[in-house]
Amino acid sequence: MPLLGFGVYQNYTSRPSCLEAFKAGYRHIDSAQAYRNEADVGAAVRESGLDRQDLFITTKCINKTHGYESTLKGVDLSLSKFGFGMRLATYKALQECRQAGKIRSVGVSNYGIKHLEEIRNAGYEMPAVNQIELHPFCQQKPIVSYCREHSIVVQAYCPIIRGKMDDPVIQEVAAKYSRDPAQILLRWSLQKGFVPLPKSATPARIHSNTHLYDFALTDDDMAKLDALDKGKEGAVSWNPVDWD
Structure with a gap:
């Protein structure tokens, strides 16, 4: 001591x-x-x-x-x-609940590579999903790459950046497709292979955020959005992926 x-x-x-x-x-x-x-x-x-x-x-x-x-x-x-x-003990308990038929699958949230490696090194089945903050400003590429390598579905929270969508690139792409910025960001997320989780309390927004399947962003426009990445510095939420 x-x-x-x-x-x-x-x-x-x-x-x-x-x-x-x-x-x-x-x-x-x-x-x-x-x-x-x-x-x-x-x-x-x-x-x-x-x-x-x-x-x-x-x-x-x-x-x-x-x-x-x-x-x-x-x-x-x-x-x-x-x-x-208590992280591993909690994960083990959830795995046992799944094996007992009480829940369908087990996922994690805000897990970085070291947290996922902790599960793998303990010999447990890898999680079905990992939910992390993901949008063009915060792409968390190493974690995404790890998840893909281990067949872990990536869920994206804060996909519309909590409404902070006034960046000129986002606005430019939105104008090109005659879409609102939120739809552009959600479409970007879908084309990246993520599962976006937009939040809204406005009925019109709740509906418009589903109108994503009748257009696609070009490779050039995807690249423009990809170039906005600031790493973890671009996060707009509490983002503990590096914590112990």
Whole structure:
């Protein structure tokens, strides 16, 4: 245990201070269920890029989780909030549910290559799908390539970039086909072989987002959209594919 620890009592938004503590050399964080910041501490651990094995993270059971069953549930809840250690066990449980006929298939979300390799190295069946943020600005090509190599369907969330579609290239292509930008982005996603998951609460948009099968983008226009890629920097959502 590192002898110098960093306390986060009453620090309810502790991610920035934990990140600063890691920069200062701290490798020991003292949290608790009662502090209501386990999720922030976990986020800081993942964002820091430090090896989890080099860190000593403390939490403490609150009174309401005392008792045998309550403690078991409390530990699971803390691990879930921290985001530590339960990924393979959760995946194994889902596989068993599938084998028992309770669910049809098992997929994952926001899995990077190292997370998928963790499943493969454990000897488990690979997931049916991996749902990640995908659009011209955030194409996550290494993950997509890995998924294709292992026959994992790629689902694309934020395919219409949360409405941020005013880029000149997108507008130009939309005008060429007399389509709205969302339809262009969804058509791009389909032609890339993804399964786009557009979101809208507007009835007209819900319907227009399905009008994708009576036109196709040319190779040149696909290339123009492909050229917009900014890697993970182009993400518009919480995108934890590199986290431990």
